[in-house]
Amino acid sequence: LSARYLLRFDDLCPTMDRERWERFERLIVRFRLKPILAVVPDNRDPELVLEAADPGFWERMRRLEAEGATIGLHGLTHLCEAHGRSLIPLHRRTEFAGVAKQTQREWIRAGLAILEGYGLKPRIWVAPRHGFDVLTLEALREEGVELISDGFARRPFRMGGLVWVPQQLWGPVVKANGVWTICLHANSASEEDVRRLETFLESHAEEFVSVDEAVRSGVQSGPKMADRIFHGWVLARIGLSRWRKRFGLKKK
Ligand SMILES: [Zn+2]
Secondary structure, eight states: OOOEEEEEEEEEOTTSOHHHHHHHHHHHHHTTOOOEEEEOTTOOOGGGOOSSOOTTHHHHHHHHHHTTOEEEEOOSSOOOOBOOOOSSOSOSOBSSTTSOHHHHHHHHHHHHHHHHHTTOOEEEEOOGGGOOOHHHHHHHHHTTOOEEEOOSOSSOEEETTEEEEOOOBSSOOOOSSSEEEEEEOTTTOOHHHHHHHHHHHHHHGGGBOOHHHHHHTOOBSSOOHHHHHHHHHHHHHHHHHHHHHHTTOSOO
């Protein structure tokens, strides 16, 4: 079985950079992709306010969902003020990790209600800055969310009562097998990032799947030993590249 790829777009909200988003939306339409659209229900993060709110934003999301995209719940406000340690420890401050269980549950419920109010069906959790803890998993389950987009495994797996669709890449990379989620941020993606994705799609579009197709390809009962090693290796590599940047050992 060859590799399968899934696209995930983060930080979608009415005040995102519309022109930059449209570069990706054109690719979604042209290649009939079914990505994860990670929407911020009630954005309060000034970094995601790049222009006046687009009155057509929600209709745009509804249309893409109708064509096969899966709506992701990308936190509630995207304000990252909590200091707790996340299960995927890539950032010091996040929105959810370390927050009291009941509060997390209220935020998740509020986020789902807002998106549902706009006619969307949020089905997968996409934590802002990968920030979530075991209490988040419990709160998600209690609010009826069964899917999560995160983790550094090679295939979807079941853990903590949820199905994890791993997210391991931040740009297209050819893989021999496994299910690979490529996370993109339209607000900050360069022309070069868009071109790279387009070139990759021209030869690999057939290998792109939806969340449901990724899950149908098989869910392991838990992360396998090889996945635990892979997880540790990815975190170590990210840590090393930050360390190199901090000490100026890397060009960029
Ligand atoms: Zn985000």
